[in-house]
Amino acid sequence: MLFQRLLQFHYLATPLYFLLDYFTGFNIRTAALEAWPFWKYVYYVLCMSIGGINWVRPKWTSVSSLSECTLNITLLIIGFMKPILLMPDAIMSGGELPSPPTVAQVGNFPVSGSIMLVSFHRNPIIRSGQ
Numbered sequence: 001m002l003f004q005r006l007l008q009f010h011y012l013a014t015p016l017y018f019l020l021d022y023f024t025g026f027n028i029r030t031a032a033l034e035a036w037p038f039w040k041y042v043y044y045v046l047c048m049s050i051g052g053i054n055w056v057r058p059k060w061t062s063v064s065s066l067s068e069c070t071l072n073i074t075l076l077i078i079g080f081m082k083p084i085l086l087m088p089d090a091i092m093s094g095g096e097l098p099s100p101p102t103v104a105q106v107g108n109f110p111v112s113g114s115i116m117l118v119s120f121h122r123n124p125i126i127r128s129g130q
Contacts, residue, residue, distance in 0.1 A: 086098045
C-alpha cells in the first residue's frame with residue numbers, strides 16, 4: 001500500500017514538476033522532450049491524467065505507472081543514442097558535433113527508473129504468476 005501511494009503521489013505531483021520546469025527551467029520529468037515544447041506539455045498532461053486515473057482507480061496504478069515509465073525511458077534512450085548515431089556523419093562532413101545528453105536527461109533516468117522498478121514489482125499481472 002505504501003508503494004502504491006508513492007506512485008500515486010509521484011503522478012499527482014506532476015503540476016509541481018511542471019511549475020518547477022516552467023519557472024526555473026529545471027526539467028527532471030520530461031527531459032527527453034526538451035527540444036519539442038509542444039510534446040513536452042502534452043507529456044505533462046499525460047502524466048497529470050495518469051495521476052487522476054491512479055487516484056480514481058487505485059488498482060490501475062502500477063500498470064499505468066509502468067507504461068508511462070517505459071515510454072519515458074524509451075524516449076531518454078533515444079535521446080542518448082541520437083548524438084552517438086549522428087556523430088560519424090558530423091565528423092565526415094566536418095560539421096558541428098551533436099550535443100551530448102543534458103544533466104536533466106541524466107537525472108531523469110534514476111527518477112523514472114525508480115518509479116519503473118516499483119511499478120514492475122507491484123504490477124498485479126506479474127505478481128499473479130508467483
